[in-house]
Amino acid sequence: MSTHTGSSFQTDVTESLATSTDTFNTLSAVEIQELERQVEYIVDDCFFTVGQVVGMRTTVDYDAVMWWRDHYREKFLAAMMAFGNRWMQDRSNVTSVAIMLAERAVRYSEGKPSIDADAARRAAADVERHCELHARRAARRQGRDTSDAAVPRIAGYWCTYP
């Protein structure tokens, strides 16, 4: 598995999630500790990808780094507690979304010396809207339930869960 080398923003549909949203209730303290260890690698992977796409066009404020980390670590950990660690299966989809996050952040930082926390927050909001819409469209195409409970099980659950 590897990080991004292309340029597509398209996220594929994530299907056949093996675990249920009840997983959290059955996790032991040791299992939760293990997920907390693994989520750090996943957040690092995403920061690397966002950095790849931003490149040398601009830089990022430390406040923005802190905001992104707090925001996505919480979401990723919640998703992992619900569905297990599917990172190796989902990595290319999620890093494709990170490409979009980077491009939106660069756009929102135009005219500024760097990507600040406000640009980071606005970019994250755009990406999450995109993920939710994509998930609903994918669910409709497959004739599945598009209720709020079902959508995260189909696509984009890494950045829209809970």
Place this chain on the structure above:
Amino acid sequence: MTPAQEVDYILNDCFFAVGQAVGTQKSLDFDVIPWWRARYRAFFLHAMSAKGNSWLRDRHRVTAVGRFLGQRALHHAGDSPSIDLRTAALASNDVETGCRMNAEREGVSVPTSGRA
């Protein structure tokens, strides 16, 4: 924030910087991430805890070293489409050698394992 809490934000900041220098022409093998994280988490915690280093004061310099790490990884990857563990280790060795030389020039003592 304690050094143990802050170091995770710092590592994210550094992964971003490494990615900036690598760009989109090559990917990163996932097993490099735990290796780099474990290595630099230990170095950074040592710098913060034992020497009282401040990230906000040192950030500009250390993220520049992070970008250098990315450049060296790109160099060692050659024609390979991705940066693997071997390449990452070679890049780390280059960077840490440079850091040790700088530190010695500046009269700062460093552990033999090096620090960014």
